[in-house]
Amino acid sequence: MSTPLLEVLGLRKAYPGVVANDDVSFSARQGEVHALLGENGAGKSTLVKTIYGLVRPDAGRMRVEGRDYVPASPHDARQAGVAMVFQHFSLFEALDVAENVALGMEVPPPMRELATRIREVSETYGLPLDPTRLVGTLSAGERQRVEIIRCLLQDPNILIMDEPTSVLTPQEVAILFETLKRLRAEGKLILYISHKLEEIRALCDWATILRHGKVTGSCDPRRKSARELAETMVGSELTLPAARTREPGEVALSMAGLTAASGAAFGTELKNVFLEVRRGEILGIGGVAGNGQDELLAVLSGELRSPAESILLGDLPIGSFGPNERRALGVLAAPQDRLGHPTAPDMSL
Numbered sequence: 001m002s003t004p005l006l007e008v009l010g011l012r013k014a015y016p017g018v019v020a021n022d023d024v025s026f027s028a029r030q031g032e033v034h035a036l037l038g039e040n041g042a043g044k045s046t047l048v049k050t051i052y053g054l055v056r057p058d059a060g061r062m063r064v065e066g067r068d069y070v071p072a073s074p075h076d077a078r079q080a081g082v083a084m085v086f087q088h089f090s091l092f093e094a095l096d097v098a099e100n101v102a103l104g105m106e107v108p109p110p111m112r113e114l115a116t117r118i119r120e121v122s123e124t125y126g127l128p129l130d131p132t133r134l135v136g137t138l139s140a141g142e143r144q145r146v147e148i149i150r151c152l153l154q155d156p157n158i159l160i161m162d163e164p165t166s167v168l169t170p171q172e173v174a175i176l177f178e179t180l181k182r183l184r185a186e187g188k189l190i191l192y193i194s195h196k197l198e199e200i201r202a203l204c205d206w207a208t209i210l211r212h213g214k215v216t217g218s219c220d221p222r223r224k225s226a227r228e229l230a231e232t233m234v235g236s237e238l239t240l241p242a243a244r245t246r247e248p249g250e251v252a253l254s255m256a257g258l259t260a261a262s263g264a265a266f267g268t269e270l271k272n273v274f275l276e277v278r279r280g281e282i283l284g285i286g287g288v289a290g291n292g293q294d295e296l297l298a299v300l301s302g303e304l305r306s307p308a309e310s311i312l313l314g315d316l317p318i319g320s321f322g323p324n325e326r327r328a329l330g331v332l333a334a335p336q337d338r339l340g341h342p343t344a345p346d347m348s349l
Ligand SMILES: Nc1ncnc2c1ncn2[C@@H]1O[C@H](COP(=O)(O)OP(=O)(O)O)[C@@H](O)[C@H]1O
Pocket: 015, 016, 018, 019, 020, 038, 039, 040, 041, 042, 043, 044, 045, 046, 047
């Protein structure tokens, strides 16, 4: 057997009150798409941030191509051929694609040359992208391509992707998978983080499964059912909650043709949105990230104001109320972004 491209041996990382990675070991080979699978909070992001030199482990070792690998920073990681596409993008919306790529490079080539290289990489790997487009006008999937191309320009041996499909449409997922298969055929190692089991079964050659910071199993995900994988992830037999049938109550909250501009520079405008939630009801809102969900939450929480009558709490018009007035009326919002919205993210409950 040849030496694994990446070996992780007994990594540990503790944060106050939680051991994010607890004696984590796994190895992966070139030409492999290797899944890191686990529930929210299982320690996946901490693990790959350690591999990318962003987090210093408390204990444990790593090896790349059989040699000791101790990255003190992402710069060291890149030097060793490790690249990472983040879960949350770090792009400047007011700059174009090529300018954004240049900002991430240590020694950027002249802009015209860079634009040519971006076009080449984008064609080679089937990732359509125009280097002159302003990033603020790109979809989430296109922004991710900017990040991927930025990584590929470094010609990495190991490409880390943290939950890449959470922001993609099904069509964009299909394009991404073609790209990843191509990279695998070139002999690259892809570390692929996800909790979407069907995706992992469709794409990955091997899976390391994490729970509460520990490795709880590893397997060829194509040989396991989604249910078996889920059980290794959550650590017990899955019991699906029984849906209760109950007559819905009176209308608790309604929105009648609400239209609101986004507060953010490149946000999505809400146009003529109708919805109605009754007591005892859970209303799900579907859609690919970036299609107005953030704005909808903002108008519901009161961060974005709208005409009073556009939102009714029972019969009471609340569209013009701010967050505090709404909270006093019992309307609470839990935003997706734990770090941007809360005022005291580090305090315990
Ligand atoms: N910088 C940090 N400071 C404190 N706790 C953290 C930090 N990063 C992660 N954690 C905690 O470590 C655990 C694992 O987190 P994470 O690696 O992000 O998991 P995953 O990516 O699998 O969702 C969680 O309990 C999380 O709250």
